[in-house]
Every structure is written in C-alpha cells, then in structure tokens.
Amino acid sequence: MWSSGDQTYDVAVVGGGIIGLATAREFLKRHPGLRLIVLEKEDILAAHQTGHNSGVLHAGIYYAPGSLKAQACVQGRSEAIRFCDEHGIKYELCGKLIVALDDTEVPRLMNLWDRAQANGVPDVELVDGDRLREIEPFATGVKAIWSPQTGIVSWSEVARAYAADVREWGGEIRMGAPVSRFESLLTETVVYVDRPDGEQDEIRARYVVTCGGLYSDKLAAMSDPEADDEMKIVPFRGDYYTLRPEKRHLVRGMIYPVPDPEFPFLGVHFTRLINGEVWAGPNAVLAFRREGYKRWDFNFNELSETLSFPGFMKLAGKYWKTGLTEMYRDYVKSAYVSELKRYLPEIEASDLLPGPSGVRAQALRRDGTLVDDFMIQHGNRIAHVRNAPSPAATSSLVIARMIVDDVLDRADLSPSRMYSPAIAAAIGW
Ligand SMILES: Cc1cc2nc3c(=O)[nH]c(=O)nc-3n(C[C@H](O)[C@H](O)[C@H](O)COP(=O)(O)OP(=O)(O)OC[C@H]3O[C@@H](n4cnc5c(N)ncnc54)[C@H](O)[C@@H]3O)c2cc1C
Known part of the structure; x- marks a missing residue:
C-alpha cells in the first residue's frame, strides 16, 4: 500500500526479518507513541533467513566467552522462551547432543565444554557412550555434551508475533518496499523506496536502522560507499534432507557433530522441528545467488562480485579443499548420507527426502577473515546491522535491546523531543 500522505517518521527500520522486527518492537516498547515504520522489500515477513533455518533455540555453547554472541544467546534464549510463553507460541526443550565420534574429537569437544561453562549455559552435562545411547538410542559416539535446555521453535512464527506487537503499539509495516538509497540531511535521513510504477517514495526519518540480512552490506554502502569495499556478505547456502515420517523415531531431539573451530557453521546435524518433522x-x-534457494539459482552480477572480492580469494585460497568437499557432498547424495551415517548408522539414502534450503549471510573482511561475532555499525543518524548470523534468531530480543540502547545513546528520541500525532492530539495541538 503506497502512502502519499505524511511520510515523516522518528525511526525507519529497513528489513522485516527477525532482527528488524525485534528492533522495531523494542523501540516502541521503550517509547510508546514513536512514529516508526518498517520497510520490507518482499510481500511477506521473514521471507529469507528468518523463514529458512533450523528452528533451534540455541543454549550458547559454541561462542567465544565474552563475545556478543555468547552474551546475547544465553540471555536471548531465556527471553525468547518467556516471549513464547506470553504469546502462546509452541516450543519444546527437547535437548541436544554434541557428539565426539572417536578419541581424536574429544579435545575439541572439551574446548566446547569449557566454553559452555564460561558462558553459563544451564544444565549441560558431559556424557559417555552408554548415556549418549540412552538419550538418543540410534546415535553413536564415545563422548558427548548433553544440553537439555536447547530447544526448538518456529522463528518465523516468533517474528510474526514481534510484528503483531509492532502494529498493536502503533508502528507501521510496509511490504513490497525495497529501499534503494539514503540521503543524509541536517536533521533527518531521506529513505528512498522504489515503487512498482518506477517512481520513488521519500520517507523521512530522524533515525534509520538497517537489518538487511543477505543485503546488509549493500544497505551499509548506501550511506557509506566504502563500507562495501571493507566487508562483504558472502552467501552460504545450506541444503537439508527430511526424514521419511516412518523413520522420524531415529531422532528424539538434536544430534550435532563437534564443529570445525575454523568455520562459523555447526556442521550437518539432525534436528527435530516443532511441526514433528x-x-x-x-x-x-557458496550460493551463486544471495537469495537463491535452489542448487542452480544463479545471478551473474552477485557471483562475480563475490568471486572478485579480495577477501573471498584469500578465504578460498585457504579453505578450497573444505569448500570442494562440501560441494561434492551437496551434489552427490551418497556422500551426504555417508557423513550422516557416522552419527546415525541405521540411516539409509532411501530414508531421506529432498528438503528445503536456507542461505546464511556471513560477513567477510577484505583480508579474508570471516566476521565471527555480531556486528552493528553506526553512522550519521543511521545504524547498520552488518553481521547477524546464527544464533541471531535465538538472540533477537537481546540484539534489539543492544541496537536501541546504542541509538538512544546517540540520539534523543524521547517523546518530548519529537512530534507524535498521538501526543499532539493528547495535548490539544
Ligand atoms: C540455514 C540456516 C540455519 C539457521 N539456524 C538457526 C537456528 O537454528 N537458530 C538460530 O538462532 N539462528 C539460526 N540461523 C540464523 C538466523 O536465521 C538468522 O541469524 C536471522 O534470521 C537473521 O535475521 P535478520 O532479520 O538479520 O535477516 P533476514 O531474516 O534475512 O531478514 C532481512 C530482511 O531484510 C530485507 N531486505 C534486504 N534488503 C532490503 C532492502 N533494500 N529494502 C527492504 N528490505 C530489505 C529482506 O527481504 C529480509 O526480509 C540460521 C540461518 C540459516 C540461513
């Protein structure tokens, strides 16, 4: 719906994924009466990462102690559970095992154990092979971390519930609204939104926050052209298989490998979903298109931009073997199944049906290092979420609070300093 009326707001949030919606909600919770708009380019909310993930309520085991991820995940999980309780959203604490297959993996498992302790992850336990099989009768391994507080939920349902609060608290959510440019004026920023008729809408906001997921680098570059040069989003697609219904009993909760510490991803795992799958x-x-969910989805400009980024060349030079192995497993089902069989020996290729895919937005620096932690960058009356990979859904309420705290430190958005139709009506303007 295109508005031709007053297009002036206190805050404009770009991106209708879980981070943008949590942030919008947090602004309105702090400042009822704030004139706020969320701009989302798609026609539905949670269309990308938020709607294409494993649906895990992470407990905070993996992350470097002291990092934003560690702090926000442990706290975020508790807050997400409280939010689900208050909003009648179904979740389940079905627990997760991180499994060392043999003695060579135990030192890495113990590093994770130390992290879990340092991060204050509740109720984690180290278990041997026998106890492991009591928890997951079809799994195998010599030792494991058992995290009974790890859970499952639909993150798109949570995001829609955030959106419902935003609307109820007076915020506006505009769909089909791709942002293509920012212009910084003396006291406000003009946000240009492309319209289907080829014209542009101009939205004026005193503060802008971008939460653009797979296009977060492009949004940052709209306010600082050099931003795109320093750090780019590299899209990593993840393909899932689903277990045939008659084989679902093979997995009670979640079974994860010990991840490679060099990579930000957790390794192929088994997850029970909240819908029972x-x-x-x-x-x-590597995805050949940022929002491409099929193996052959391809965008020439996006792919050549990734491949020609110096950071990508450095990353590929270092990890080309791992990259090729992952690609081989992706195209050859038997190789994927062999990997899964290491954890669940009974599984056969015929038990697995092709499943959905997700594309992760992972920030990569020019020097070839992957950005491990969450990252939020501030400019002139604008804040950009530059890196919000997993466990950002679990951490969303805490990330939102961090963003709003930072914005309020930089700008006075208190009701007394702003024009609000609600307040104006109340005081008889
Ligand atoms: C395969 C996979 C598995 C994962 N598993 C988990 C998990 O189990 N648990 C967990 O906690 N996290 C998990 N994550 C991570 C989690 O899904 C993401 O961290 C989280 O969804 C990020 O939310 P976001 O709002 O930043 O991004 P997104 O959900 O991608 O939202 C960004 C939004 O911005 C919009 N946008 C972009 N550019 C523009 C523009 N120019 N104008 C207007 N709108 C724009 C997009 O359309 C999109 O809707 C997983 C991610 C993936 C991909």
Missing part, C-alpha cells in the same frame, strides 16, 4: 543438514556451500 526431522531434518538433516544444513551443509554450507
């Missing part, structure tokens, strides 16, 4: 995956291969 069981998924195996996701792997991690």
Whole structure:
C-alpha cells in the first residue's frame, strides 16, 4: 500500500526479518507513541533467513566467552522462551547432543565444554557412550555434551508475533518496499523506496536502522560507499534432507557433530522441528545467488562480485579443499548420507527426502577473515546491522535491546523531543 500522505517518521527500520522486527518492537516498547515504520522489500515477513533455518533455540555453547554472541544467546534464549510463553507460541526443550565420534574429537569437544561453562549455559552435562545411547538410542559416539535446555521453535512464527506487537503499539509495516538509497540531511535521513510504477517514495526519518540480512552490506554502502569495499556478505547456502515420517523415531531431539573451530557453521546435524518433522543438514556451500534457494539459482552480477572480492580469494585460497568437499557432498547424495551415517548408522539414502534450503549471510573482511561475532555499525543518524548470523534468531530480543540502547545513546528520541500525532492530539495541538 503506497502512502502519499505524511511520510515523516522518528525511526525507519529497513528489513522485516527477525532482527528488524525485534528492533522495531523494542523501540516502541521503550517509547510508546514513536512514529516508526518498517520497510520490507518482499510481500511477506521473514521471507529469507528468518523463514529458512533450523528452528533451534540455541543454549550458547559454541561462542567465544565474552563475545556478543555468547552474551546475547544465553540471555536471548531465556527471553525468547518467556516471549513464547506470553504469546502462546509452541516450543519444546527437547535437548541436544554434541557428539565426539572417536578419541581424536574429544579435545575439541572439551574446548566446547569449557566454553559452555564460561558462558553459563544451564544444565549441560558431559556424557559417555552408554548415556549418549540412552538419550538418543540410534546415535553413536564415545563422548558427548548433553544440553537439555536447547530447544526448538518456529522463528518465523516468533517474528510474526514481534510484528503483531509492532502494529498493536502503533508502528507501521510496509511490504513490497525495497529501499534503494539514503540521503543524509541536517536533521533527518531521506529513505528512498522504489515503487512498482518506477517512481520513488521519500520517507523521512530522524533515525534509520538497517537489518538487511543477505543485503546488509549493500544497505551499509548506501550511506557509506566504502563500507562495501571493507566487508562483504558472502552467501552460504545450506541444503537439508527430511526424514521419511516412518523413520522420524531415529531422532528424539538434536544430534550435532563437534564443529570445525575454523568455520562459523555447526556442521550437518539432525534436528527435530516443532511441526514433528526431522531434518538433516544444513551443509554450507557458496550460493551463486544471495537469495537463491535452489542448487542452480544463479545471478551473474552477485557471483562475480563475490568471486572478485579480495577477501573471498584469500578465504578460498585457504579453505578450497573444505569448500570442494562440501560441494561434492551437496551434489552427490551418497556422500551426504555417508557423513550422516557416522552419527546415525541405521540411516539409509532411501530414508531421506529432498528438503528445503536456507542461505546464511556471513560477513567477510577484505583480508579474508570471516566476521565471527555480531556486528552493528553506526553512522550519521543511521545504524547498520552488518553481521547477524546464527544464533541471531535465538538472540533477537537481546540484539534489539543492544541496537536501541546504542541509538538512544546517540540520539534523543524521547517523546518530548519529537512530534507524535498521538501526543499532539493528547495535548490539544
Ligand atoms: C540455514 C540456516 C540455519 C539457521 N539456524 C538457526 C537456528 O537454528 N537458530 C538460530 O538462532 N539462528 C539460526 N540461523 C540464523 C538466523 O536465521 C538468522 O541469524 C536471522 O534470521 C537473521 O535475521 P535478520 O532479520 O538479520 O535477516 P533476514 O531474516 O534475512 O531478514 C532481512 C530482511 O531484510 C530485507 N531486505 C534486504 N534488503 C532490503 C532492502 N533494500 N529494502 C527492504 N528490505 C530489505 C529482506 O527481504 C529480509 O526480509 C540460521 C540461518 C540459516 C540461513
């Protein structure tokens, strides 16, 4: 719906994924009466990462102690559970095992154990092979971390519930609204939104926050052209298989490998979903299109931009073997199944049906290092979420609070300093 009336707001949030919606909700919770708009380019909310993930309520085991991820995940999980309780959203704490297959993997498992302790992850336990099989009778391994507080939920349902609060608290959510440019004026920023008729809408906001997921680098470059040069989003697609309904009993909760510490991804795992399905995956291969969910989805400009970025060349030079192995497994089902069989020996290729895919937005620096932690960058009356990979859905309420705290430190958006139709009506303007 295109508005031709007053297009002036206190805050404009770009991106209708879980981070944008949580942030919009947090602004309105702090400042009822704030004139706020969320701009989302798609016709539905949670269309990308938020709607294409494993649906895990992570407990905070993996992350470097002291990192934003560690802090936000442990706290975010509790807050997400409280939010689900208050909003009648179904979730389940079905627990997760991180499994060391043999003695060579135990030192890496113990590093994770130390992290879990340092991060204050509740109720984690180290278990041996026998106890492991009591928890997951069809799994195998010599030792494991058992995290009974890890859970499952639909993150798109949570995001829609955030959106419902935004609307109820007076915020506006505009769909089909792709943002293509920002112009910084003395006291406000003009946000240009492309219209289907080829014209542009101009939205004026005192503060802008972008939460653009797979296009977060492009949105940052709209306010600072050099931003795109320093750091780019590399899209890593993850494909899932789903277990045939008659084989779902093979997995009670979640079974994860010990991840490679060099990579930000957790490795192919088994996850029970809140709708009862069981998924195996996701792997991690370079996506040839940022929002491309099929193996052959391709965008020439996006792919050549990734391949010509100096950071990508450095990354590929270092990890080309791992990258090729992942690609091989992606195209050859028997190779994918062999990997899964290491954790669940009874599984056969015929038990697995092709499943959905997700594309992760992973920020990569020019020097070839992957950005491990969440990252939020501030400019002139604008904040950009530059890196919000997993466990950002679990951490969304805490990330939103961090963003709003930072914005309020930089700008006075208190009701007394702003024009609000609600307040104006109340005081008789
Ligand atoms: C395969 C996979 C598995 C994962 N598993 C988990 C998990 O189990 N648990 C967990 O906590 N996290 C998980 N994650 C991570 C989690 O899904 C993401 O961290 C989270 O969804 C990020 O939310 P977001 O709002 O930043 O991004 P997104 O959900 O991608 O939203 C960004 C939005 O911005 C919009 N947008 C972009 N550009 C523009 C523009 N120019 N104008 C207007 N709108 C724009 C997009 O259309 C999109 O809707 C997983 C991610 C993937 C991909």
